Amino acid sequence: MTQEEDGRNDGRKRDPVGFAIAAGLLALAGAVARDAMGMGAVSSYAGIGPSAASWAVAAGLAALAAGTIVAAVRGKIPVPEQSDNAAVLTILAGIAAMIATITAGGGFIPAMALLFGLTARGFGRRALATDLGIGVVLGLLVYLGFTKLLALSLPQGPIERLF
Structure with missing residues (x-):
């Protein structure tokens, strides 16, 4: 040893x-x-x-x-691994897209769809359309759970006003 x-x-x-x-x-x-x-x-x-x-x-x-x-x-601090800068930038783009969508009045559900889709892309998944669809479904479930069950308000856009 x-x-x-x-x-x-x-x-x-x-x-x-x-x-x-x-x-x-x-x-x-x-x-x-x-x-x-x-x-x-x-x-x-x-x-x-x-x-x-x-x-x-x-x-x-x-x-x-x-x-x-x-x-x-x-002296046991691990040496950091090399980062994938493209992946990090894609995830940051997802966060920026979420912020921009909410700021522009697009609402919570589209913002979460963009965040989910771009984060999945950053982690290496290449089915962006499918991931955006999954993001819409997850965003809708979270939106309904928070607004209807917990009576909390989330940013509303055209889609959220339907509920």
Whole structure:
């Protein structure tokens, strides 16, 4: 067994990138915790208020930061793989198309169809028309679930006004 396999850090360099990532995670945890403190003490069922989820997220981010620090001290931060820039840009285009569609008044369902179709394309699927159709069906199900069952409002466009 080599030193790398048994987890010892005998002479290996600590990873400064890991410490930078941990600092970012801690900063994000602090920002979420500060936001949770500003939510007030309104409590609902069983004494759990609206800030409970924010506190859980802040604690999770802090735990991830601690784990990242341990990995950086041990020199165990993995080397990132090469990214597929075309795939990343296609997924970002899907997010931009979703935002543009909602901003232009196109509605939730077409926006989700574009997001789903372009994200599937980014992950390597080549049946864009089929994926847009699947996106329409999923968008419709989510729209109806949120607006009719949960009585929450989502952005409306011409299609959503039919329901």
